[in-house]
Amino acid sequence: MTEPLDTERSFNENNIAEFRANGGTVGGQFEGFPLLLLTSIGAKSGAQRVNPLAYFDIDGKAYIVGSAAGRPGNPAWVANIRANPDVKVEIGANPITAATAVELPRAERDRVYEIVKQRAPGFAGYETATDRLIPVFEIRFS
Template sequence: MADEMSGERDFNQRNIDEFRANGGKVGGQFEGFPLLLLTSTGAKSGEQRVNPVAYFEFDGAIYIVGSAAGRDSDPAWAFNIRAHPDAQVEIGSDPPRPVRARELPREERDRLYPRVVEQAPGFGDYEKRTDRVIPIFELVPAD
């Protein structure tokens, strides 16, 4: 488990570095997919955590999906923004900006998830791999 976490941190750090060096563009499995950097406060540690996260823009709003690639628990960043909804995002080469995360209520989430799958069919596969309800968060500008 510790090796898996360390490998995931290294993977994330490589993507974060690539994102910042290339104005928000990342290659490999994320090639051409809209990605943002989410800086959240650790739910337990209180430390700042940066995660590359796929995002979706619908009707002028920005959403992130806690798919964790279909694993049986939400990604760590989801726990963090539930505990501390004030966060920061970096999109493209824009400077970081403050946001407040709002987890969508189930009914609203269920209406939006098919639009996510339409744009990124892999999220349909993630949903089939797990029994949990994959959460969606809206990132509301906080300035």
């Protein structure tokens, strides 16, 4: 029996490979949606972790959302960047860029999340599916 984590890892690995092979373009459920690859350092393991994430360009700033599709807990990358906010980001065919992930304070998070929900209505469903506050991070490029 395949474990859910194994399935998610395989899904991510396939999307990462497709992203890199196609200059940042991924098909399937992500087709047409802006994605980035976030490389963070594991909070417990210290190992590099790469995650494909939707991102939102709002007022010239890049934001990522720890929705985990509305699951009860945050995705693992949230703990990673809270522990070590120095990350690397790949967008499109651009070279890997150093950046800092900055968690938004509540008022700014709420403002940005409203825009996220307007652009991608599925995020409204994620918000109602969980009791946790879904975190939002600004990616600040070095």
